[in-house]
Amino acid sequence: MKIENVQDFIRQIEDLPTLPDLYFKFREKIDDPKASANDVAKVISSDQAIASAILRVANSAFYGFMRRITNVPHAIVIIGFNGIHHIVLNMTVLNLFKGKNNIGDFNISKIWEHSLATAAIAKVIARKVNYSNLEESFTAGLLHDIGKVIIYKYLPQEFREIIEEVKKSDIRIRDAEEKVIGVDHTDIGSCLLMEWNFPKSLVSAVAYHLNPFLAKENIQIVSIVHLADIISRALEIGDGGDSKIPMICEEAWNSLGMLVEDIEDIVSEVDSELDASSIFREFIR
Amino acid sequence: MIIKKRIDDLKEGVVLAKDIVNENGLLLVAKGTFLDEKLLSLLKDRGVKWVYVNVNIKELDQPLPKELEEECRNIEERIEKKFKEFDDHYVMRKIANSAKEYLKTRLFYNYVDKD
Structure with missing residues (x-):
């Protein structure tokens, strides 16, 4: 099947997951300048899985110690509204696509593992370049390949053909996608996030992480995810669907303003950053 | 690369690779600190089970x-x-x-x- 119009394709998916009510209730609270940590905690506490995840994240900041933070409002104060927002967002999306199915010998959790590594690396890079929103860079990395998950879930036959094409012709997965369905995962992923009304910076990161020079705005977050994807593939964590490493885009590299030596520091922090985000690992298995 | 090490496995002389903070966000030991015998036993007494240290295959x-x-x-x-x-x-x-x-x-x- 060739996709003529990505937006129509997304809208025509019958059981396309929608974000749960809890997410919108939660958004309403954190956007309300009068809301306190207690108000936000009330909404969160109605979902036991999210509440316990938030406690674990708060406690992991104080590594080495026994569990200390036992109530949600305290955890919210420590993590901050922005941090909490992204944890809820990440868990919500991972929850929507949970369930392990194999197509051939390909397990979708490998794509998520690659995405989680890209997320952790994006956060390390963001810290290095003083990007204003570390949590957003993590989410952008986590979602950068969500288009692949959509193809996997809603076009399983085509997904199988794409993976076979990658192996047979030794090409990049996006080229195989173009060949089989006429569009690639960045088109599908960015369109989905637009349908969900996600922040534009996340849409840009998903849309342009393979071609940062095409981005007209949000260049920095796009470049962060572009570099994080390259490093994550070089470190062989998870599987992006092919074994090819993209070439660094000069414009992206220049926009980050990093020294080449900084790459060593970034790589050295990947595993500890992955430790800190282990909470999401349970959702991708 | 920075890895987690059980504090019981550490010998004197390693350098801490990440800050240790308490539950109120207060800095207890800063990264870059040289962990000597005294500091190691102090951390153990406070219930610290493991710390981050920097390791490299070249060293x-x-x-x-x-x-x-x-x-x-x-x-x-x-x-x-x-x-x-x-x-x-x-x-x-x-x-x-x-x-x-x-x-x-x-x-x-x-x-x-x-x-």
């Missing part, structure tokens, strides 16, 4: 086990093959070298932490 305190030599050569070859097309572009070269070091260091510590 091992023991020789590389024979069993790992072949796998290390495989890592070298695999990464070189994947990066061949970039023709030693300076950023890609740095990523390739850092990746080799990362993969070898992880291989080594997975091996020694197993027993």
Whole structure:
């Protein structure tokens, strides 16, 4: 099947997951300048899985110690509204696509593992370049390949053909996608996030992480995810669907303003950053 | 690369790679601090079970086990093959070298932490 119009394709998916009510209730609270940590905690506490995840994240900041933070409002104060927002967002999306199915010998959790590594690396890079929103860079990395998950879930036959094409012709997965369905995962992923009304910076990161020079705005977050994807593939964590490493885009590299030596520091922090985000690992298995 | 180490396994003289803070966000020990015998036992007394330290395959305190030599050569070859097309572009070269070091260091510590 060739996709003529990505937006129509997304809208025509019958059981396309929608974000749960809890997410919108939660958004309403954190956007309300009068809301306190207690108000936000009330909404969160109605979902036991999210509440316990938030406690674990708060406690992991104080590594080495026994569990200390036992109530949600305290955890919210420590993590901050922005941090909490992204944890809820990440868990919500991972929850929507949970369930392990194999197509051939390909397990979708490998794509998520690659995405989680890209997320952790994006956060390390963001810290290095003083990007204003570390949590957003993590989410952008986590979602950068969500288009692949959509193809996997809603076009399983085509997904199988794409993976076979990658192996047979030794090409990049996006080229195989173009060949089989006429569009690639960045088109599908960015369109989905637009349908969900996600922040534009996340849409840009998903849309342009393979071609940062095409981005007209949000260049920095796009470049962060572009570099994080390259490093994550070089470190062989998870599987992006092919074994090819993209070439660094000069414009992206220049926009980050990093020294080449900084790459060593970034790589050295990947595993500890992955430790800190282990909470999401349970959702991708 | 920064890895977690059980505090009981540490010898005097390692350098802390990440801050240790308490539950109120107060800095207890800053990264870069040299952990001597006194500080190590103080941390143990406060209930700290493990800390982050920086390790590198190039600075091992023991020789590389024979069993790992072949796998290390495989890592070298695999990464070189994947990066061949970039023709030693300076950023890609740095990523390739850092990746080799990362993969070898992880291989080594997975091996020694197993027993």
